[in-house]
Amino acid sequence: MTSQNAMPTYLGMPSFPDAAREAVADARLRGNLAHATGTIRERRAAAVAELDDWEALRESGKQLKDHVLANLGHYLRRLEEKVTEAGGTVHWARDAAEANRIVADLVKATGETEVVKVKSMATQEIGLNEALAEEGIAAYETDLAELIVQLGHDRPSHILVPAIHRNRSDIRDIFRKEMPDAPADLTDAPADLAEAARRHLRAKFLSAKVAVSGVNFAVADTGTLVVLESEGNGRMCLTLPETLISVMGVEKIVPTMRDLEVFLQLLPRSSTAERMNPYTSAWTGVHPGDGPRDFHLVLLDNGRTDTLADEVGRQALRCIRCSACLNVCPVYERAGGHAYGSPYPGPIGAILSPQIRGIGSDVDASLPYASSLCGACFEACPVAIDIPEVLVHLRARAVEDGPRHPVERAAMTAAGWTLRSPARLALAQRAASASRRIVAPRGRIRRLPGPLNAWTETRDAPAPPKESFRAWWARTDGGRTDERTEEGQ
Amino acid sequence: MKVALFLTCVNDTMYPETGKAMVRLLRRLGHDVEFPAGQTCCGQMHLNTGYRTQAKHLVKGFAETFDGYDAVVTPSASCAAMIRDWHPRLAPRTAGLASRVHELTEFLVDVLGVTDVGAYYPHRVTYHPTCHSLRMLHVGDRPLRLLKEVRGIDLVDLPDATQCCGFGGTFALKNAEVSAAMCADKVTAVRETGAETLCAADNSCLMHIGGALTRTRAGVRTVHLAEILASTEEEPA
Numbered sequence: 001m002t003s004q005n006a007m008p009t010y011l012g013m014p015s016f017p018d019a020a021r022e023a024v025a026d027a028r029l030r031g032n033l034a035h036a037t038g039t040i041r042e043r044r045a046a047a048v049a050e051l052d053d054w055e056a057l058r059e060s061g062k063q064l065k066d067h068v069l070a071n072l073g074h075y076l077r078r079l080e081e082k083v084t085e086a087g088g089t090v091h092w093a094r095d096a097a098e099a100n101r102i103v104a105d106l107v108k109a110t111g112e113t114e115v116v117k118v119k120s121m122a123t124q125e126i127g128l129n130e131a132l133a134e135e136g137i138a139a140y141e142t143d144l145a146e147l148i149v150q151l152g153h154d155r156p157s158h159i160l161v162p163a164i165h166r167n168r169s170d171i172r173d174i175f176r177k178e179m180p181d182a183p184a185d186l187t188d189a190p191a192d193l194a195e196a197a198r199r200h201l202r203a204k205f206l207s208a209k210v211a212v213s214g215v216n217f218a219v220a221d222t223g224t225l226v227v228l229e230s231e232g233n234g235r236m237c238l239t240l241p242e243t244l245i246s247v248m249g250v251e252k253i254v255p256t257m258r259d260l261e262v263f264l265q266l267l268p269r270s271s272t273a274e275r276m277n278p279y280t281s282a283w284t285g286v287h288p289g290d291g292p293r294d295f296h297l298v299l300l301d302n303g304r305t306d307t308l309a310d311e312v313g314r315q316a317l318r319c320i321r322c323s324a325c326l327n328v329c330p331v332y333e334r335a336g337g338h339a340y341g342s343p344y345p346g347p348i349g350a351i352l353s354p355q356i357r358g359i360g361s362d363v364d365a366s367l368p369y370a371s372s373l374c375g376a377c378f379e380a381c382p383v384a385i386d387i388p389e390v391l392v393h394l395r396a397r398a399v400e401d402g403p404r405h406p407v408e409r410a411a412m413t414a415a416g417w418t419l420r421s422p423a424r425l426a427l428a429q430r431a432a433s434a435s436r437r438i439v440a441p442r443g444r445i446r447r448l449p450g451p452l453n454a455w456t457e458t459r460d461a462p463a464p465p466k467e468s469f470r471a472w473w474a475r476t477d478g479g480r481t482d483e484r485t486e487e488g489q
Numbered sequence: 490m491k492v493a494l495f496l497t498c499v500n501d502t503m504y505p506e507t508g509k510a511m512v513r514l515l516r517r518l519g520h521d522v523e524f525p526a527g528q529t530c531c532g533q534m535h536l537n538t539g540y541r542t543q544a545k546h547l548v549k550g551f552a553e554t555f556d557g558y559d560a561v562v563t564p565s566a567s568c569a570a571m572i573r574d575w576h577p578r579l580a581p582r583t584a585g586l587a588s589r590v591h592e593l594t595e596f597l598v599d600v601l602g603v604t605d606v607g608a609y610y611p612h613r614v615t616y617h618p619t620c621h622s623l624r625m626l627h628v629g630d631r632p633l634r635l636l637k638e639v640r641g642i643d644l645v646d647l648p649d650a651t652q653c654c655g656f657g658g659t660f661a662l663k664n665a666e667v668s669a670a671m672c673a674d675k676v677t678a679v680r681e682t683g684a685e686t687l688c689a690a691d692n693s694c695l696m697h698i699g700g701a702l703t704r705t706r707a708g709v710r711t712v713h714l715a716e717i718l719a720s721t722e723e724e725p726a
Contacts, residue, residue, distance in 0.1 A: 016664070017663060017664045017665070017666070017667070020664065020666060020667050021666050024666040024667055024669075024670045025666075030670070330652055330653045330655070330671050331664070331667055331671075334667045334670040334671060335667050366663075368539075369659075369660065369663050369664065370664065371657070371660070372620070372653050372655055372656065372657025372660045372668070372671070373537060373620070373621075373657055373658075373660070374620035374624070374653035374657070375620055375621070375623075375624035375625060376620075376624070376651075376653070378624070379624055392536060392537055392539075395537070395538060395539030396539045396540075396541040397539075398539055399538075399539035399540060399541075400539075408538075412535060412538060412540045412543060413543070415534070415535070415543075416535055416540065416543035416546065416547070419498060419529045419530040419547055420529065420546055420547065420550060421529070422526055422527050422528065422529055425498065425501075425502075425529050425530075428502075429501070429502050432502060444700075444703055451662060452662070454661075454662045454665035455661060455662060455665070455700070456700075457665060457669070458665075458669040458672070458673075458701060458704065459669070459672065459697060459700030459701045459704055460699075460700040460701075460703045460704050461696075461700060462503055462696055462699070462700070464502070464503065465503065465504075465505050465506075467505060468501055468502055468505055469496055469500065469501045469504075469505035469508035469509070469524075470496075470501055470524070470526065472505055472508075472509070473508075473524050473526075474526075478512065478523075478524060479509060479512055479513075
């Protein structure tokens with residue numbers, strides 16, 4: 001069952017086309033996105049090209065993930081056993097509400113009212129910060145870009161670069177207004193901004209008693225959790241506080257330590273275009289005198305079991321959150337991340353959100369259509385998720401279970417009826433030909449009626465020809481006779 | 490070899506010249522081609538919009554019409570990809586037929602083994618590799634190898650060629666603003682080349698880009714690759 005609060009839809013989220021409209025009209029935003037994604041795209045292509053076994057690695061990543069998904073129950077039990085043996089405590093959460101309740105109770109049990117966080121998609125998915133705030137607990141994001149988003153009372157718009165929609169003067173303004181310890185004369189030089197954030201965060205790290213993290217990979221065989229990051233702030237979160245609470249989607253498992261070898265190549269090259277990410281932290285339970293004294297792992301289902309039950313859709317659970325699909329997606333590049341209405345933007349969001357949340361809302365029913373099916377995402381995906389296949393699959397579900405679109409349904413039914421018979425198609429073609437003098441006196445159509453007007457807002461439509469090919473073929477015996485007659489008319 | 494032409498519903502209805510060019514070209518190369526009258530549509534529009542049942546009916550109709558042919562050739566990379574990739578998934582029994590369906594440039598290069606088709610086209614031309622030709626059908630450089638052999642042609646590279654033009658079937662209507670923004674960038678790239686002619690292996694993408702080119706009075710015509718390959722000094726396109 002997909003629960004109502006599986007993943008909070010951003011408040012009042014309209015369907016994708018409506019949400020995208022604003023972004024498309026914002027020339028500066030489009031410029032920023034085109035520049036940023038263009039740069040990452042090129043760097044990623046170069047990083048991938050360095051490895052001559054990339055396709056084999058990609059296949060390994062795909063197979064490992066598929067193997068885990070096919071045996072998920074086994075690996076989850078193994079992980080629980082190993083984490084428990086190492087002194088950690090495992091909690092199971094069916095949905096967002098349950099996960100948030102578990103984390104809030106764990107924090108409250110420490111008597112603390114502040115937590116530091118290392119960037120985590122899973123906790124964004126469940127809206128943990130908001131849930132903690134309701135319990136009087138303040139959660140501080142420590143990833144620089146997440147911090148910018150949080151201080152700006154904003155939403156992340158990219159998985160890897162959550163503040164991709166902000167430029168440095170925006171960031172200076174946000175820091176000056178919202179960061180109490182920011183210098184009054186803060187400039188928008190990147191080094192100054194980074195230094196201000198560093199000082200601000202350092203104070204948080206040294207005082208925090210509780211940290212919340214996500215998990216990139218969990219090794220079932222050893223109970224080891226792994227986080228990959230670039231700034232080292234995550235490592236501060238993972239090592240300094242007394243209590244560490246990690247939240248992970250149930251699909252994030254790899255069987256053994258050796259399997260990490262595949263993913264530690266696939267992930268950095270696909271996401272940051274680096275051969276290796278700067279910080280990789282791995283921890284197994286608790287150790288006296290070293291790191292947190294208390295460790296909790298929250299295993300989050302939140303629609304994943306439902307997704308796993310879908311033969312075509314389940315491949316979305318292979319995702320390692322690298323964001324390569326966002327950076328190559330021409331639709332993401334124009335529409336920006338917010339239009340996707342969840343922490344998972346871009347092509348992966350378009351297939352993940354409607355599966356996790358169900359297809360009932362306007363935004364979820366519109367997401368499978370937020371793609372031209374150009375296939376660039378599939379080509380870039382390091383674990384070979386056939387995103388176009390899942391999009392098409394979910395479109396069928398949207399037609400069956402989503403909001404009704406009577407005009408579209410009627411048009412598609414009529415088109416289907418016409419196309420099922422060559423005689424009816426020929427009749428429709430004759431009608432189109434007959435209309436050419438009326439609809440397109442100068443050979444092109446400047447304005448189409450009804451929903452088709454969306455086409456002619458910016459594009460001409462071609463005029464129907466005097467004669468369809470099939471009519472020409474029949475009249476001239478496949479061009480063997482009498483070809484000149486029509487031209488002479 | 491019994492070769493059938495699958496023209497596709499869009500080309501049959503809107504671009505008969507592409508079909509005539511296919512016939513002319515293949516006859517000039519010494520092959521005859523039949524046009525099975527029962528043909529209509531590969532079902533791509535219905536499938537890609539979510540109307541799977543309608544699509545299945547069309548897949549069945551396609552199989553009934555083309556089953557007896559050794560080879561089926563089509564001037565649409567997108568429809569060829571639909572048939573090759575999706576027909577067997579929608580109706581497993583069509584797998585054998587699907588593998589005998591070829592997009593025009595695949596048919597010329599792989600089946601007939603030619604790249605010089607004796608064409609003459611004295612214009613500055615740029616080529617847009619459509620997404621489905623690139624990433625679903627993997628036609629690779631076949632279209633360019635054919636174009637390079639055309640006499641009189643001035644073939645120029647299209648900047649950011651592999652970027653989607655934003656057509657995407659009903660995507661152009663359902664996400665009109667995003668589609669138009671993608672198209673605008675494609676039009677800018679086309680204009681930068683200074684080409685008089687934009688060609689591709691799919692008239693649908695050309696209809697989309699061409700509609701924006703005429704709206705902006707760019708002075709660039711869109712022509713299907715088949716028409717360039719069929720063009721000769723005696724019978725220019």
